[in-house]
Amino acid sequence: MNTPTGQQWSSAAPLGFAGFAMITLILWLQFLGALPKENAPMIFPICLAGGIAQIVAGVIEMRRGMGVRGNLLAAMGCLFMLAPGFSFLMTALKLGVPVPILGYLNMMLGMFMGVWGLGFLRAPKFVFFISPLGFIILFSIGFVELGYHNLKPLAAWTCFMAMIWGLYMLAHALGELVNIHLWVGKPVLPMKAPTEP
Helix, strand or coil: CECCCCCEEECCHHHHHHHHHHHHHHHHHHCCCCCCCHHHHHHHHHHHHHHHHHHHHHHHHHHHCCCCHHHHHHHHHHHHHHHHHHHHHHHHHHCCCCCCCCCCCHHHHCCCCCCCCCCCCEEEEEHHHHHHHHHHHHHCCCCCCCCHHHHHHHHHHHHHHHHHHHHHHHHHHHHHCCCCCCCCEEECCCCCCCCCC
């Protein structure tokens, strides 16, 4: 799509998927208990970098007319990365406690992911998969934040699945830029054939 100045906007989806894969790696390791407490101060800058990447990617995708993907990237950059990142900073500075509000925030984000499934019903099945997976991840994280620590393995391994999804979608999006198309499946709900007027 051309801008008013005639510039060509390329897809920013690889940037957004890279940020997503990065944060899900951190969450996977955190819920596995593989990150030492000394690493806690590093979570804020990682969330900040990932959030900025997703917001920028989302804005560019919306500029290109990719409304569903662009809005999802921008929303998750703000609410899934920046908001928790700043809450970790506030906790580290002893200015607040993230419990229970972070748990409720993640559960609301899970509901957002469920609703976003509507926008992905015409998308390929592998793309649509992030909606139910995100719903499960965010609700399990929310319950863990609220004290249901027996759900940590579910949160950890669904985050791992999301990281693999993000890496594959990163490869898919990069492939599209050079006309190499990786499998993502058929649409969940196929588009209806156009009718004659």
